[in-house]
Amino acid sequence: MTQQKKNKLLKIILLLLAIVLIFLFIRYAPAIFEILSSMDNFRDFIRSSGNWGPVLFIFFQILQVVVAPIPGEVVQIAGGYIYGVSLGTLYATIGMLLGAAIAFYFTRFIGRSWIERLLENKKYKWMSVLKNEKKLSVFLFIFFLIPGLPKDLLVFVAALTPIGSLRFFTLLLVGRLPWIVASVVVGTTIHQEQYGVAVIITLISIVAFMIGYFYKNKWIELFSKSEKKEEKS
Template sequence: MLEIFHWIENLGYWGGLAFLFVYIVATIAFIPGSVLTLGGGAIFGVLWGSIYVFIGATLGAIAAFLIGRYFARDWIGKKIEGNQKFMAIDQAVAQSGFKIVLLTRLSPIFPFSLLNYVFGLTNVGLKDYAIASIGMLPATVMYVYIGSLAGDLARIGSDTPPLDPPLQWTMRIVGLVATIAVTIYVTRLANKAIAELNIK
């Protein structure tokens, strides 16, 4: 994975597009996106890293959704056969598709990669599914933030001296703590809402 990150970093302006492509392929291939998200933060920083990761994850999720809906229904159906959690999701989606997709995006208790395909088997519309992907933002920003800090720390040991004064580092750490706190709070709210819908 480090080789891929170095390759992307050396592409200059094309690095963002290459990162998007890698993220989309990884999402379709069930490769956990956490490492890529951290890498996005290390390479592009918080702002652009969050943008690239969110776009890549959303496009990858839409691609997996369409594959699950039109090309791999039987295979996905067999993988989730008898799973009570996914059966409950299917029933809940029938009543409120957008809300369920949004809540499961906010909650880390559902496997992101498989869930993309599973939603393709439900009645949720593509538009609602795509818009509800905004639920990925809190966790995305948190992981990108962590990756950005890790990248900056790694550069401290390089020949190039760090550009950030202590005050800026303090602000970054405070920002990270605040981001983590917000993410945890939003996750708890989502988990509570999901529990009330009897999706366990």
């Protein structure tokens, strides 16, 4: 069997696996969302799992990255609530990186050809920044750093670009870690009934979220203008 046929077969297998996983998620989605419906439910489920608790916690964090409807903050706050700051941050970070790796390498292997067609559309001309690794790095870092932006979606998009894996995961870790820590600290302070600290961190997060959400188009315009100047020069 030629390498081309092997790659094609592997792609088919991966697509079938993805279909099976999507089916299983849809099938068990009510139970998953029930577990994540409150901090107490999630805490009780993780603690009832005994020694498997950290593994299941990491699994839910992976699932959150790969499946967008699951709110990441709930999982991360629960991590602080259950395990404290150190272990909560460690488990949440491991789950986030593993989930991102699954999404990144799966998407990269399946193919990037459609991104070229997308870049030809004038409506998405700002996305031409994806062709430039330096600009893309800045673009990704800003989006990973500001809360309220579609970070998990960007993992799939970045996989379709030429960016190196080491550079991408470094940007991802540095950009997302501060807010993972903040979410975990909120969970810990809630558990310790230090509500003042939790309120302060939550307010800072809300302000940062609002700035990120309402000004995300400004960043897109900034990159778009920069690209136009480069084309004229």
